[in-house]
Amino acid sequence: MNKKYEKYINYIVNDIQAPYVINMRDQYGLKDNEYNLVLSKLFNQPVSIKGKRVYNTNGKQIYFERNDGFWVKSVYDTNGNNIYTETSYGFWVKEEYDTNGNEIYYENSDGYWIKREYDTNGNEIYYENSDGV
Numbered sequence: 001m002n003k004k005y006e007k008y009i010n011y012i013v014n015d016i017q018a019p020y021v022i023n024m025r026d027q028y029g030l031k032d033n034e035y036n037l038v039l040s041k042l043f044n045q046p047v048s049i050k051g052k053r054v055y056n057t058n059g060k061q062i063y064f065e066r067n068d069g070f071w072v073k074s075v076y077d078t079n080g081n082n083i084y085t086e087t088s089y090g091f092w093v094k095e096e097y098d099t100n101g102n103e104i105y106y107e108n109s110d111g112y113w114i115k116r117e118y119d120t121n122g123n124e125i126y127y128e129n130s131d132g133v
Contacts, residue, residue, distance in 0.1 A: 009034075009037055009038060009041065010041070012024070012028050012030070012038055013038055013041045013042050016028070016038070016042065018063075018065065018071045018073070018088060019065040019069045019070075019071045019088070020038075020039065020042065020054075020063065020065065020071075021035065021052045021065055022065065022067075022069060024038055035049055036048075036049055039054055039063070043056075043062060043063070045057065047062070052064060052065045052066070052067075056076065058076070058080055060074070060076050060080060060082075061074060062074050062075070062076070069088065070087070070088050070089070071087065071088045072085065072086070072087050072088075073085070073086045073087075077097065079097065079101060081095065081097045081101060081103075082095060083095050083096065083097070090109065091108070091109050091110075092108065092109045093106070093107070093108045093109075094106070094107045094108075095107075098118060100118065100122055102116070102118045102122060102124075103116060104116050104117065104118070111130060112129070112130050112131070113129060113130045114127070114128070114129045114130075115127070115128045115129070116128075
């Protein structure tokens with residue numbers, strides 16, 4: 001890749017806002033075959049693109065957008081657990097998991113949360129949420 005083109009791609013990566021596919025096409029005039037380069041740098045990992053869906057190397061969807069501009073971003077831990085999701089509406093979800101893959105914490109942007117604990121056999125032994133249940 002020549003330096004001028006590389007500089008332009010890096011500019012886009014640092015400047016672009018979601019919805020990414022729409023903006024790569026409409027705002028920056030990129031061609032479909034250039035999307036992967038931008039999105040791989042943007043998500044800091046190799047990606048594959050199918051329409052307006054972006055997947056990581058484990059086949060997990062990390063980004064999706066619709067034609068109306070709505071989008072969803074997801075982050076996964078090294079075990080493939082979804083640990084963060086955010087939408088264009090401002091809604092988000094954070095999740096934490098123990099070493100066995102059990103969800104031990106859930107929180108969303110509405111203020112709702114759940115805490116759980118599990119025994120060594122994976123049985124839930126503690127449950128608490130923001131509703132006091």
